Amino acid sequence: MAEQRLVILGGGESGVGTALLAKTKGFDVFVSDKGKIKENYKQVLVQNDIEWEDENHSEEKILNANIVMKSPGIPDKAPLVKQIREKGIKVVSEIEFAAQYTNATIIGITGSNGKTTTATLAHHILKEELNVGLAGNIGDSFAKQVLEEDFDNYVLEISSFQLDDIIDFKPKIAVITNITPDHLDRYDYKFENYIASKFRIAKNQSKDDYLIYDADDEVIVDYLKKNPVQSTLLPFSLVKTIENGAYLDKENNIKITIDNTQIIMPTNKIALEGKHNVKNAMAASTVAHLLKIRKQTIRESLENFQGVEHRLEQVLKINKVQYINDSKATNVNATYFALESMSAPTVWIVGGVDKGNNYQELFQFVNEKVKAIICLGAENETLMSTFGNMVDVIVETQFMSEAVKIAYKLAESGDNVLLSPACASFDLFENYEDRGRQFKNAVRNL
Known part of the structure; x- marks a missing residue:
């Protein structure tokens, strides 16, 4: 042949x-x-x-x-x-091609937001006790790792675009962190097409495989009702009591139950702040519990995890103003989490390539927490018209260095300066990493 x-x-x-x-x-x-x-x-x-x-x-x-x-x-x-x-x-897709050449246990993580943090955190916990690689949308490609490293386990961060081109790929453990409108330009502007794309992660799973998902996410819960999957379901929730899966109890402990074995983790020492990070911690800890990682290891790993670059990353404090790099927030929902976690008046740098964004869910936080907006994009009309009446100061620029200088002038002692663009970066930058690095360099050069 x-x-x-x-x-x-x-x-x-x-x-x-x-x-x-x-x-x-x-x-x-x-x-x-x-x-x-x-x-x-x-x-x-x-x-x-x-x-x-x-x-x-x-x-x-x-x-x-x-x-x-x-x-x-x-x-x-x-x-x-x-x-x-x-x-x-x-x-x-690459993951479909490479997966046929490994017998490793695959943990596939997808979602509109939180997938990088959850994948990195899961890998951070598992590597303490298992031979495990981290790939997919992160770091060295999965195919290259299958060739050179041949790990026993892989944590893969997987985008909807990668899932669109799978045929037989099936992770032993699938995680869907959440589903909010994103990339709709690739899905004929139909949210249901994007939802179906995310759920492809479970399409080849059987009852011996697991699907971990956010039970507080109505989009996910609704889809599962109408389109049941074969997988064993392990939901997580901040508000419901979950019999099989993870939830937050009245004392703010994460309780995870799988096959009648339960572990309890206090959340007060989790290194990452914000409600969304409690969810990311639940998802990653559920993966670890499934793979029989010791409770002590999970707890210590959650306490010493430093987070992901460009995701609510504290850069520097200058004149009592905290500069925060959240360049990875390429959609509205990610920026929602960022603004939600701000506990001081905030100068917000936003903008880029708008994928048909609806900014309405941000209004409460903008009214409550944002004192000035700096629009950093090639096209800022939507932002200017949407937020123009909500804040006293709204300006636009096409240069990161200028955006940071304006922020420096506007921010007072005790304020935050937050880069959380809610948009893709391709108009003025190579990618969100480039945008985040330029922000950090501009802050360091103040």
Whole structure:
């Protein structure tokens, strides 16, 4: 039988990782990127004799594939993807491709918000007692880790785009942190399409697998009622009493019960602040309890976990003003959590690429806590018209350094300056990390 030909669209972390794994598994591999492939990735492809092209898609080299792995960033609407599908060529995501080459226990974590924190926290707990990798939307690609590390367990942070292209992928433990409108531009502006996409994480699960989810999230609860899954359900809640799963008792302890074994964790010492982080802690601790991690280990890990960069990250205090980097807040719901956790008057830096945002849920916090708004985006009209009447000062800029200087002038002793954009970053920055780093550098240069 001739070698299978795998064409990879996108020469980034997931693309190059998949190329390396596929080459080892005997595939004829070709990497094609419409943009420029970064120099470090090019070097890896060259050193491994993997054929590639960038700033171009050569159709004749792509449409003869047996299987195509496309980067999560490429939408199904792209003409080339349509052509590939019309020819009946199988299209998969990196996690679908890589999962078939490992027998590891997979913990898959998805959700509109909280998935990075929950995945990082789960990994932080598990690594104390298990051999475990952290991949997916985070760090080194899953495919590369399957090739080089071969861990016994993987915690994968998985986006809806990655789930759109799974066929047989099934995690032993799936987590859905929450579902709020996001990325609707990729889902024909239909929220129900996005919800269904998230639930693909459980579509191949059987009753021996687990689905951990937020029982306070009406979207999730409602979907499960209408579309039951095979998995064993382990909900978590801040307000309900949960028999199998996790909840917060009257003394503010997290109680987790699985198969009649219960563990109790006090929340007063959890390093991360905010109600949403109690939920992230519940989800991660439920994973750990399922995998038989000792209660003491879970407790200590929750107490010493430092959080995720660009997620409510305390940068510096200057003249008694706290500067906070929440660049990872790329949707309204993430910014909701950020503003909810502010306990002082706040100068809020917001804006970027608006994915059809509805800012209404933020109004109570803006009225209550925000003293000034700095709009940092290429297009700020929606923000200006939405929030113009709510605060005394609202200004716009297209430079991070300027945004931070304005904030410095507006903030008084005891205030917060919060970068929590509620939008994607691609108008003025490379990605949310670039935006967050520019913010931190600007603060340090004050």
